Amino acid sequence: MMISFVITITLLHPTDVSAQESAFTLSGVVRGSDGSSLIGATIIEKGTTNGTIAGVDGEYSIKLAKKGATISVSYIGYATKELTVNEPIVNIELAATSNTLDDVMVVAYGTMKKRDITGSVSSISSKTIEKKMATSVFDALQGQASGVQIMSGSGQPGETSSIKIRGISTFSGAGVQPLYVVDGAPMDDIDAINPGDIASIEILKDAASSAMYGSRSANGVILITTKVGEANKPRVDFKYNRSWGELSHKLPQANREDRRLYDSKRRKYFQDNNLGNPDESFMVIQDSLNSFFNVDNDFQDLIFEWAQKDQVDISVSGGSNKIKYYATTGFLNENGIVPNTSFKRITARINADYQANDWLKMVSRVSTSYSQKNGVNEGMLMSSMLSRRPYFNLYYPDGSLVGVFQGQKNPLAQVLHAKDETEYYKTNLYQAFDIKILKDLKFKSSINANAYLSKRNRMTPSILQDEWQTGNSGSHGDWFNWNWLNENYFTYKTTWGDHNFSALLGFSAQQWRGESATLAGINSSTDYITSMNSFSSNLILNETGTWESNHSMASVFSRVTYDYKGRYLFNVNVRRDGSSRFSKENRWGNFPSVSAAWRFSDEDFMRFSRQALDDAKIRVSYGITGNEQIGDYEYMYSYSPGSIYDGIGGVYPSRIAVDNLQWEETKQLNVGLDLSLFNGRLTFVGDYYDKYTNGLLASYELPKESGFNSMRTNVGEMRNRGVELAIAGDLVRTKDFIWNASFNISRNYNSIEKLSGGKPYLEGGLWWLEEGGRVGDFYGYSQIDIFQYDESNAFAAGSWDQLTPIFESGKFSHYTHNGAVYNGAVVQKTLANGDPFRGGDVNWKEAPDSRNGVIDDNDRTVIGNALPTFTGGLNTSVTYKGWSLYMSFYYSLGAEIYNAAEHTRNSFKYSSTTPAPDVIHNLWLEQGDIAKYPRPHNDEFNNARYANSFYLEDGSYIKLQNVRFAYQFPDAWTKSLKVKNANLYAYVNNALTWTNYTGYDPEFSSSNPLQIGKDTYRYPKNREYGLGLSVNF
Amino acid sequence: MKKRKYIVALFALMFSFQACESFLDEQPVSEIPAEEMWQTARDAKAGVNQIYGFFRSATRTNYFYWGEFRGDNFEPGSPSAADQGRVMDNLMTTDQSSSHWGELYKVINQANLAIKYLPTIDMPSVSEREDLLGQAYAMRALAYLYAIRVWGDVPLFIEPNEQYSPDIYRSRSDKDEILRDVILEDLKMAEGLIDRHENKERKRISIFGVWAILTDTYMMLEEYSNADQTVTKMTTYDPDFMAFEPDIMTWKKMFTEELNAKAPDNTPDVDEYTTKEFIFVLHYHMEEVGSNGYSYMYQWFTGGGNRAGVVSESLRSKFEEGDARYPIVVKEYQGGFEMRKYILGDISSTLNKSCQIGYPIYRFSDMMLLQAEALARMSKWSEALDLVKKIRTRAGLETKSAVEFNSEDELIDYILDERQRELVGEGRRWFDLLRTGKWKEVMEPINGMSQAGNEFFPIHYSHIDQNPKIVQNPYYVSSN
Structure with missing residues (x-):
């Protein structure tokens, strides 16, 4: 540039x-x-x-x-x-070189040579993005940069992903996302960006790199630079990808025989224990000739189908000395593996740079997109699909589709008839003026406007409503958000001999406005009309309305850099941010940072190593970044409209007043080492960081007797420390054969250092937050095993060692302990009311501080953790002449998953819910059964209590995310067709997963950073096989 | 040329200096800053009305859990009603939804706000302001009355929580002190404040509502003479508005038509009911409650697949031959004896209205039977039986005379049985058993409830997690 x-x-x-x-x-x-x-x-x-x-x-x-x-x-x-x-x-x-040190990297408010970077920045080029066969920026980034963990949400087309940079450093959902800056303009989301338009992505990880963005940078910054044309080089690019996707694996599910076995086991259990109506399950299927109850459905086979995806990108770029342009349009059409789920997206972008005269340059970026998503309620679909009785037909004998039967929704009817369609309109306009005032002094002023509109239409027709509810229901919601940003800054850059100096001073103002409008209704006169006009006679008043909220920020920022011979580098940033989200006293936050780097490879004493070591640099940085991602008025004690009662709308306090709601601040120390060896053929980047977050902004659970559920407050302090390593190298480099590989690995240690009042609390019913604990700690009961006999619930008094009952001719005789006859006192595990647990009940482990024989709430402990120990990726590509093979792996090791969906499926709470086949075959039925699962009826002993360590699984995985095999046509062929370059490729995405996890996929995200690792069965991701062609003229 | 670029730069600079302090003052658009609330008559009305809205959410399921399922009126209706079944079978655990008190305390906090701020509002009509204040006092009393009957001792707040402070973490206060010092005093305040002329609203608290809660309170305090006098006030104060309905067909209409899909109105001075027995009804209308807040009067009591409870064998056996209420209340359907008190016809015929059946909190017959109980306790047996007779005659039954009873307890049981038949499905039975101390005697043969302390619900475990000062009811936790 x-x-x-x-x-x-x-x-x-x-x-x-x-x-x-x-x-x-x-x-x-x-x-x-x-x-x-x-x-x-x-x-x-x-x-x-x-x-x-x-x-x-x-x-x-x-x-x-x-x-x-x-x-x-x-x-x-x-x-x-x-x-x-x-x-x-x-x-x-x-001569080709992979020495990229002179590459220019995009940094906050400017660019810098890679060799001059003093912070911790990862960079991803368009070449890599291309190979990843990505449809979103997240796909492109996954596994590419150390310290960056990307979890795709689910396999639902159009679903976004979550991204975490250097661990979870905040408690609030909005704040955990990094700040996205596209061509200098901050964006709230990047789902609408076509990865094909991207020239490079820079990830600013440490405080020194990101603190220039102050308040919104505590979780890192992702800078995206889109392509621009090159002067006198007109170019037309065309790309077409087509792929087919299938469910990568099915979950075990009971077939007709399994379910009948379950029914008969339950009947026996009910008869033996003199409970309820033993024949209740059988009554519906006693007619063996009734085809409605005697089919054998595999619902997963019936629901899932082949997914399809088409992607076309066309771009034109070029320009003259005065104007450079890049114009592109992309079209994506994706149909998911569940029928009627799809995502369509059209993106268009025009980038243009005008050199008006020798002192004024104008930069324009215009992008717009339209997308449409047809979704499905994944939780409801998956649970009704996996727990439905396999012998129930999906169709009535007359051929009509079953809606709700025995309280269970027909999964096929849900897929075919429920509507959940969202349209998104996104536009971004950016204009910047670069003014050269003096030779070394420049001024840049920019104005940026983003507008997002989404329209969501939902309709549940009467076929899917339970019989007792009124007809159908529908809703329509519009969300309109727009924001503008004006930034102005001076830059000064000069050199005196070996001394290089630069300075930047700027200020900005930004304002956001959000508006929403919702209409909801029930019981319209027809299922045919899915728009809201048919519901106007039956609107649900308390769900109908419009809302508006505003937010503004003002900032001053400055940076000074100095280096001597590129050997000693210094960088100081200061930013002062004001946010309308805090009260006047706490409105302003200061976010300074300093960093320095020492290129010791240039020192004389390193002369001996020059043969191998081209470049070596030590970087140190320290800085403070901030977070203000909370609701717009949360510092304010205010009232909101509440319920409507007898024709009058109520008003209630929306939140309790909180003193001193303040900025969340993260102090981060970063120490890094960059090495480049053998003329750039091997590079190594290592970083150690220590992030300490003060004043964590969180929604804190209040005692409900206060009349409030929660409050937004600075709840505590948290620390994330970690190490990141990235190694890249050209393993083989000859004229025809090139093999290169890159590997990265990250280890993050999270700890909660302080909580408000030192008081631990339970988040979302599953996660325990306490000082000294970690985010993602699962809290619940520990299952040891299932008592074999009633008499197995016997422990030696004092030691609580379990005793073994000995039976003689079917009658209990005595206990043994370690093989010897036990005659001491026997104690039992009981409920609080003294009732002892029986054979077939879960033998729960008591908490160490509550060893009293009573199993109650005090026996819950931390049973696992959802955070991975190691994450990273491995990418390799092999090129031989025109042929190339690219493979991209990523991995996450050491995390645990709470398989809540499986817990629910196997809890024996409802007779209509079909448990997993393993449960049906291994449940406890009568005295003496050595069982894996408890008795098939959940009574007061509550064997289904939540959470249960039994459903905690190892969530480690390694994924071969992309394989791409490409062929570049020889110049001789392409020339004759007036084509500059042509590539043909075949690829597989989500190719293989190595994991012990039993659910669909160990990789899924959650929008709440505190509620992680709980699998409620998401829309499974598909394995995608594709073919593509890219040509440029 | 050179000059021009300085001008451009200067202009841009000036443009950007608009970023001053006032730029950062964003006032809410869709919320009311607290200092702007409680200023006008409209605020007063909206604020008090929210008390009812919260109370409706608090009792939407708990009306049944607390008042009905805990007692002997119902038995589990379907396998899918696991939570309901566990309350009926005395298998409650600390994760039971009915053990959660959050919604009830929203009622209390909202009432506390109204009690604090209403006196400061300058309203055109003082009597309207006092009436609203009276309603707030009465609703606070009612909420605490439910709380102490469900959990026993509960944390006490009589000032609103507006500012977070350690003071919101409170331990439980003695239930008897709450009953006497808060509930009774609030009701006495309300009695003096309610507008007796303009407020004829059965969907909110009128003077009759205050008296009904007061009667309940006196009965719990065993102040029978006060209870008796309070019901007498209700009987004599305005017989055109509040009176016993002697006809069984009117009785049926009262539940199946008068409660169903009553149109919302905002006219407390107009009585839109054609029957005279309802004292306080919780209003349900689909437009107001939406698809997530509908009434359970229908869904929980019909259909083999998902009904929560069916009328128990013990209650069915208590209906005498020829009781005209039985065919109205009980219908055998899909393998269970459903409670059809509120439902006209079978599933399909009432589909559209089924989710908007109001919940009767207090009814005049209830008061008569409480008065009978009070009189019986005061040894006025035949006066007590005169009241019972009215109820029984309506049902087409003969009534015993005083000489047929050998003891007060026998008479009390006779009245309680009548209450059970008359008030089934009205959220009263368990509280009767609790008040009279007969819960052990009645429930032990049914679900084994016998240990002291078992009469209270557990406190939801999350309340204890969130506030360590809360101690669990001893039946549900080990003592360490």
Whole structure:
């Protein structure tokens, strides 16, 4: 960018290059060592500003002052070559290098050479994104950068992902997402960005890199730079991908025989124990000839189908010296593995840079997208699909579809008839003016506006309503958000000898406005009309209304950098942010950071290592970043409209007043080491960080007797420490054969250091938050096993060692302990009312501080944790001539998952719910059964108590996320077709998963950072097989 | 040229300096800042009305859990009604939804706000303000009356919580002190404040509502003479508005038509009911409650697949031959004896209205029978039986005379049995058993309830997690 800018300016004044007598014209072709034409290579006459750019086929032509002049030829990814020319025609070959240290990276409010970076930044190029066959930015990033954990939400088309940078450092859902900055403009979401438009992604991980974005940067910043055209290089790109997806694996589910076995086991249990109506399950199926009750359905086979995806991207780019443009349009059409679930997206983008004159440059970015998502209530669908009795037909004998039968919704009817359609309209406009005031002093002013509109239409027709409810129900919601941002800053950059100095000073103002409108109704006169006009006679008044809320921020920011010979680098940032989300006293927050780097490889004492070590740098940074992601008025004690009672709307306090609601602040120390070896063939980046968050903003559960549920407050302090390593290398590099690989691994240690009043609390009924604990600690009961006999509930008094009952001719005789007859006192585990647990009940483990024989709420302990120990990725690509194979793995190790869906399915609470086949075959039925699962009836002994350690599973996984096999057509073929470049490829996404987890997928996200790792059965991800073609003209 | 670019830069600079302090003052649009609330008559009405809205959510399921399922009126209706079944079978655990008191305390906090701020509002009509204040006092009393009957001792708040402070973490206060010092005193305040002329609203608290809660309170305090006098006031105060309905067909109409889909109105001075027995009814209308807040009067009591409870064998056996209420109250349907007191016809015929049946909290016959009980306790047996006779005659039954009873306890049982038959499905039975101490005697043969302390519900475990000062009821936790 910088280089081409200089050249552009030069070319503006062609007359500056005065034609001298001895001038001669040099021409030729620039090629890479692999023989490819280096279109766009820069040729500069040394010591002047005279230069040119290689055109089509790498051809160039330049007027030089005299014979014997020295030219410098450079191209990104190749070693720069200097040569003295005497001949009029010189063909130049550049050696490929993977030394990327001179690459320009995008940083906050500017760009920087990679070698000058003092913070912790990961960069991902468009080449990588292309290989990942991504349809969203998240797909592209997954497994690519250390310390960045991306969890895709579910397999539902159009579903977004969650991203965490360096662990969970806040308690609130909105705050855990990093800040996205696209071409300098902050964005609330990046779902509408076509990954094909992206030139590079930079992830700012430490405080020094991100603190320039102050208040919204505590969880890192993701900078996305979209492509721009290059002058005099018109280019048309066309890409088409087509893929087919299938369910990667099915879950075990009872078939007809299993369910009948379950019915008969339950009948026996009810008869033996003299309970309820033993024949209750059988009554419906006693007619063996009734086809309605005697089918054998595999609901997973019936519901899931092949998914399909089409993706077309077309872009045109190019420009002249004064204007550079990039215009693109992309179309994505995806149908999921569940019928009637789909996602369509059209994106369009126009990027243009205008050089109006020698001091004013204007930058325009316009992007817009439309998308449409047809969704399904995944939890409801999955549970009704997996627990439905397999012998129930989905159709009545007359061929009509079953809606609700015996209180269970027909999964097929849900898929075919329930409607949940959302349309999204997103537009972003960005204009910036770059003004060159003095040679070293520049001023930039930008205005950015984002508008998002989403319209969601839902309709549950009467076929899906339980018989006692009124007819059907529908709703329509509009959410409109828009925000504008004005940023202005001066930059000053100068060099005195070996001293490089730069400074930046700026200020910005930003405002958000959110509006929503909802209409909801029930019992319309027809199921045919799904829009809300048919519901107008039966609107639900308390769900109908419009809402508005506003938020604004003002900021001042500044940065100073200094380096000496590029060897000692210093960087200081200060930002001061004001947010309307806090009261006047607490409105402003200061976010300073400092960083320094030492390129010790340039020191004399390192001379010995130069043979191998090209570059070595130690980086240290420390800074404070902030978070203000809470509701717009949460500092304010206010009232809201409440319930309508007898024609009058009520008003109630929306929240309790809280003193001193403040900014959440994260202090972060980062120490890093960058090494580059063997002419850039092997690079190593390591970082250690220590993040300490003060004033965690959280929704804190209040005692309900206060009349309030929760309050927003600065609830405590949390620490995240960790290590990240990334290694990349070209393992083999010959003319025809290239093999490179990169690997990264991260380890994060989370600990909750302080909680309000030191008081632990239970979050969402499952997660225990306490000082010294970790986010994601599951809290519940521990299951030891199932008592075999009533008499098995016997323990030695004092030691609580379990005794073994001995039976003689079917009658209990005595106990043994460690093989010896036990005659001591026997104690039992009981309920609080003294009733002892029986055979077939769960033998619960008592909490160490509550060993009294009574199993009650005090016996809950922390039973596991949802945070992974190691995460990372491995990417490798092999290229042989025109053929290339790319593979991308990512992994998450050590996390545990609470399989809540399976717990619910197997809790024996409802006779209509069919448990998993393993449960049916291994449940306790009578005295003496050695069982894995308890008695098939949940009574006061509450064997289904929540949460149960039994349903805690190892959630570690390694995924082969992408495999891509590509062929690049030889130049000779493409030339004849007037095509510059053509690639044909086949790929598999979500190819393989290695895991012990028994659910559909161990990878799923949750929007609440505190409620993680609970699987309620999400829409399963598919395995996608695709073919694609990309051509550029 | 040079100059021009300085001008542009300067202009941009000025433009951006608008970012001043006032820019950051965002006032809420869809919320009311607290200092703007409680200013006008409209605020007063809205604030008090919310008390009823909260009370409706608090009792939507608990009306049945607390008042009916805990007693002997119902037995489990279907296998899918696990939670209801566990209350009926005395198998309650601390995760039971009916043990959660959050919604009830919202009623209390809202009433506390109204009690604090209503006196400060300058309203055109003082009597209207006092009437609203009276309703707030009465509703606070009613909420605490439920709380102490369900959990025993409960935390006490008589000032609103508006500002977070350690003071919101309170331990449980003695139930008898709450009954005497808070509930009774609130009701006496309300009695003096309620507008007796303009407030003829059965869907909110009128003077009759105050007297009904007061009667209940006196009965719990065993102040029988006061209870008797209070019911007498109700009988004589306005017989055109509040009176016993002697006809059984009117009785039927009262439940199946008068409670069903009553249109919302905002006219307390107009009585929109054609029958005279309802004192306080919780109003349900689909437009107001939406698809997640409908009435359970229908859904929990019909259909083999998902009904919560069916009329128990013990209650059915208590109906005498020829009791005209029996065919109205009980219908055998899909393998169970359903309570059809509120339902006209079978499933399909009433589908659209089924989710908007109001909950009767107090009814005049209830008061008569309480008075009878009070009189019996005061040894006025024949006066007591005169009242019972009215109820029984309506049902087409003969009534015993005083000489046929050998003891007060025998007479009390006679009255209680009548209450059970008359008031089934009205959320009263368990509280009768609790008040008279007969819960052990009645429930032990049914579900084994016998240990002291078992008469109270557990406190939801989350309340204890959130406030360590709360101690669980001893029946549900080990003592360490």
